[in-house]
Amino acid sequence: xxxxxxxxSMDCAEGRAANLPCNHSTISGNEYVYWYRQIHSQGPQYxxxxxxxxxxxxxxxxxxxxxRKSSTLILPHATLRDTAVYYCIVRAGDDYKLSFGAGxxxxxxx
Amino acid sequence: DAGVIQSPRHEVTEMGQEVxxxxxxxxxxxxxxxxxxxxxxxxxxxxxxxNNVPIDDSGMPEDRFSAKMPNASFSTLKIQPSEPRxxxxxxxxxxxxxxxxxxQYFGPGTRLTVT
Numbered sequence: 001x002x003x004x005x006x007x008x009s010m011d012c013a014e015g016r017a018a019n020l021p022c023n024h025s026t027i028s029g030n031e032y033v034y035w036y037r038q039i040h041s042q043g044p045q046y047x048x049x050x051x052x053x054x055x056x057x058x059x060x061x062x063x064x065x066x067x068r069k070s071s072t073l074i075l076p077h078a079t080l081r082d083t084a085v086y087y088c089i090v091r092a093g094d095d096y097k098l099s100f101g102a103g104x105x106x107x108x109x110x
Numbered sequence: 111d112a113g114v115i116q117s118p119r120h121e122v123t124e125m126g127q128e129v130x131x132x133x134x135x136x137x138x139x140x141x142x143x144x145x146x147x148x149x150x151x152x153x154x155x156x157x158x159x160x161n162n163v164p165i166d167d168s169g170m171p172e173d174r175f176s177a178k179m180p181n182a183s184f185s186t187l188k189i190q191p192s193e194p195r196x197x198x199x200x201x202x203x204x205x206x207x208x209x210x211x212x213x214q215y216f217g218p219g220t221r222l223t224v225t
Contacts, residue, residue, distance in 0.1 A: 046214065096160075
């Protein structure tokens with residue numbers, strides 16, 4: 001059973017912020033939200049993860065709602081190289097498994 | 111660091127032949143994962159090693175598949191005999207810690223075609 005729900009696709013303009021939503025209404029207290037992406041013909045790439053606080057790194061920001069039932073990945077200034085499939089994954093902190101769903105295909109357009 | 115290294119990048123073989131895929135994890139990482147990606151099934155975990163020991167092989171599709179990790183810097187995934195339905199991209203990934211917040215780093219993959 002799917003733990004996360006993501007839109008199948010979205011477009012965004014180069015240079016603009018891309019906001020990728022993810023619903024995880026059944027998330028447990030010990031589960032983290034992870035984001036990976038997969039650029040065409042490459043292996044998945046770790047982006048960011050969080051438990052309940054908002055997180056930011058050099059690639060993106062992760063905003064998690066207070067009830068933790070949804071989150072948003074923000075790419076602050078999308079470039080053409082950000083075109084990829086983005087996966088939102090919920091995983092317990094001590095669980096080694098990453099269960100990849102269908103993800104969101106993000107296309108950045110010039 | 112060079113990241114996770116996989117070889118070969120592409121493999122084309124005939125049905126019935128033995129195929130060996132190779133992986134070198136990131137130095138210092140103690141967990142290693144083999145995944146398979148197809149259009150139909152997406153990304154699936156095949157097997158997970160921790161400290162060179164197989165912990166979970168429940169994703170290995172059948173006895174034709176086997177994986178080994180003889181040391182901390184090398185792993186193989188072998189298919190014998192190969193079948194056309196094994197055609198897929200096989201990824202190796204490694205992580206630093208077993209457990210809490212251990213993000214996985216993936217290699218570039220091996221694209222396998224079995225004719």
